[in-house]
Amino acid sequence: VVRPAYPVIIRKQALDEVGGTLDAIGMSHRVAIITDDLVGPLYAARVAESVGGRAAIFSMPVGEQHKTRQTWARLTDEMLEADFGRDTIVVALGGGVVGDVAGFVASTFMRGVPVVQVPTTLLAMVDASVGGKTGVDTPRGKNLVGAFHNPAAVIIDPLVLETLAERHTRAGFAEIIKHGVIADEAYFESAASFLRDRHSAGRSGEELIRGSVDIKSDVVARDERESGLRKILNFGHTIGHAVEAACDYALLHGECVAIGMVVEARIAERIGVAAKGTVAAVQDACSIADLPTSLPDVGPADIVRFMKGDKKAREGRVEFALPAKVGQMAGSDRGWGIPVPADVVLELLSQ
Ligand SMILES: NC(=O)c1ccc[n+]([C@@H]2O[C@H](COP(=O)([O-])OP(=O)(O)OC[C@H]3O[C@@H](n4cnc5c(N)ncnc54)[C@H](O)[C@@H]3O)[C@@H](O)[C@H]2O)c1
Ligand SMILES: [Zn+2]
Numbered sequence: 001v002v003r004p005a006y007p008v009i010i011r012k013q014a015l016d017e018v019g020g021t022l023d024a025i026g027m028s029h030r031v032a033i034i035t036d037d038l039v040g041p042l043y044a045a046r047v048a049e050s051v052g053g054r055a056a057i058f059s060m061p062v063g064e065q066h067k068t069r070q071t072w073a074r075l076t077d078e079m080l081e082a083d084f085g086r087d088t089i090v091v092a093l094g095g096g097v098v099g100d101v102a103g104f105v106a107s108t109f110m111r112g113v114p115v116v117q118v119p120t121t122l123l124a125m126v127d128a129s130v131g132g133k134t135g136v137d138t139p140r141g142k143n144l145v146g147a148f149h150n151p152a153a154v155i156i157d158p159l160v161l162e163t164l165a166e167r168h169t170r171a172g173f174a175e176i177i178k179h180g181v182i183a184d185e186a187y188f189e190s191a192a193s194f195l196r197d198r199h200s201a202g203r204s205g206e207e208l209i210r211g212s213v214d215i216k217s218d219v220v221a222r223d224e225r226e227s228g229l230r231k232i233l234n235f236g237h238t239i240g241h242a243v244e245a246a247c248d249y250a251l252l253h254g255e256c257v258a259i260g261m262v263v264e265a266r267i268a269e270r271i272g273v274a275a276k277g278t279v280a281a282v283q284d285a286c287s288i289a290d291l292p293t294s295l296p297d298v299g300p301a302d303i304v305r306f307m308k309g310d311k312k313a314r315e316g317r318v319e320f321a322l323p324a325k326v327g328q329m330a331g332s333d334r335g336w337g338i339p340v341p342a343d344v345v346l347e348l349l350s351q
Contacts, residue, residue, distance in 0.1 A: 001214050002221040007153045008130065008213055010206065014157040015043060018091065018118060019050035021155055027114065029089040031055040032079050034102035036062045039094040039120050042163055047093055047118065055091075056082055060101060064249045067097045067137050069145065075105050088113045089152070095121035095168070096128035096253065100143070103134030107149035114152040120160045122172025122205070123254050126179070126212035129154045131220040131233075141309050142241050148225065156213075158206050171254025173289040174236070176208055178261060179215040181282060182232045185327030187211050188285065195288045231336040232329040234321045236261030239349075242306035246298040258291035266348050267340055268322035268330065275325040282326070300349035304342065318345065 009021060022031070031051045035044050040059045048055040058078050060071050079088065092102035092115055099117055106115035117129035135146015161169065173195060180188025194208055216233065223230040240260025244253060251259075265282045268274035286293045295303075307318050319337035324330040331338045 001218045003214075004130065004150070004217045004221050006151055008156070008217065009153065010156040010158065010210055010213065012157065012159050014155050015046050015118070015160065016050050018047050018116070018155055019052055021153060022051065022089065022116065025153055027089050027116075027152065029054070029087045029114070030084060031089050031091055032082075032084055033057045033091045033093055034060070034075060034098060034105060035093040036060050036066075036095075036098050038062045039098065043120065043160060044093060047091060051091075056084075060098065062097075064097055064137070064253070067101055069136055069138070071101055072104055072108075072136055075101070076109060079105070079109065084109075086110045086113065090115040091118055092116070092129075092151075093118045093120065094124070095119070096124040099124050099128050100134050100146070101136060103132075103149050103151070104136055104146055107134055107147040112149070115149060117151040117154045119154070119156060121164055122161060122169050122209075123175055124172075125156050125158075125161075125209050126172060127175040127216055129156070130213055130216045132224065141245050141306060150224075154213075156209060158209060161205070167252065168254075170290050171252040174254035174257040174261070174286070174291055176212050177282070177285045177289065178233075178235055178257065179212045180285075181261065181265075181323050181326050182235050182321075182329050183215045183219070183327065184211075185325075187215065188281075188326050192285050192288060195285070228335050231319075231321050235323065235329065236264055238307060238310065238318060238320050239263045239303065241310055242303045243295065243298065245306040246302040247296050251292070251296060255292050258286040258289070258293060259295060262286060262293045263295070263348055264320055264322060266351075267320060267344060268324075270344060270348060271322075271338075271340060273322050273324060273330045273338065278323055278325055282323075295349065300346055303349055304346060307345075318342070 044057045090106035092099045119125045119129035132150035134149045135143045138144045236257040240256040244256040265279040
């Protein structure tokens with residue numbers, strides 16, 4: 001495994017060690033803890049306490065609909081009002097929404113200050129916090145304004161998952177399933193077996209988190225700027241992001257990724273890229289995780305329209321990251337992006 005240049009700490013009670021971790025990596029800066037109105041009251045005081053007197057807490061409203069330039073501007077203004085300067089370090093305490101917004105604030109504040117990601121959802125732990133993508137949504141679609149800004153460290157305390165709503169836990173499993181499909185069949189199987197008896201006592205998801213972080217950081221370390229290999233992380237996301245926008249974010253990111261993975265696996269089997277059985281395996285894993293596997297009540301034409309506005313579209317052509325089978329992606333000779341005729345996409349969306 002190729003590891004990222006920054007530490008990824010996964011440890012129970014790590015929340016109380018944020019201050020110590022900042023010291024250990026030589027960051028004696030003032031600390032802006034950016035969180036949201038749900039996570040803040042639960043955990044921000046503990047983090048602030050571990051950091052000591054140099055921390056202040058800045059909170060944003062909960063939810064994807066606040067992942068906007070307006071929130072970015074408000075947080076930035078509040079930090080300026082509080083006299084934060086170049087010696088600021090941002091601690092992003094929350095799910096992927098907070099991580100993306102806070103990371104984007106850090107990437108632009110005083111032309112860029114460090115960010116430490118402290119993800120508190122399963123999805124953010126296994127995916128969003130690693131890799132350095134930050135940004136906000138616009139009315140035209142998701143993540144259309146943003147920056148690459150690697151974290152100085154990622155600190156994961158699995159115990160905070162105890163307060164996470166079940167629906168959000170399930171959403172995180174979508175990215176875990178994705179990691180298995182794109183890189184590692186054995187990991188895919190162990191995730192499926194974990195999911196099968198996750199409600200019976202005694203199993204912690206810590207090994208799964210470590211496994212996913214390893215897969216994601218390995219892919220990212222090999223291709224930080226998404227010129228090639230990193231595209232495989234988009235499996236399920238070309239359709240997924242479009243579904244997310246088309247249903248006006250009524251479904252969660254992870255839920256849309258599950259739907260996206262099933263449809264994209266179907267596309268892959270249909271155009272002869274994926275081995276038979278790939279769709280069934282993906283669909284089974286998502287079902288075991290109680291994730292949706294079929295499209296919500298949105299028109300296929302709407303989904304196609306959002307897909308064409310996506311960053312991944314080039315000159316109106318939509319490319320997909322498609323599996324060859326569980327554990328392996330197709331298209332290494334084509335830069336991992338496979339163009340699919342619009343009528344095939346439309347047909348499989350209409351099924
Ligand atoms: N940058 C990346 O590489 C990347 C990768 C994947 C996803 N994302 C982004 O991440 C976002 C989705 O992230 P998410 O699924 O974490 O959603 P989220 O940030 O909205 O969090 C989900 C909900 O859980 C609450 N919450 C968070 N932690 C909690 C805890 N420990 N206990 C109780 N409640 C808690 C939040 O307040 C929120 O209501 C999307 O915007 C997506 O685009 C980014
Ligand atoms: Zn995702």
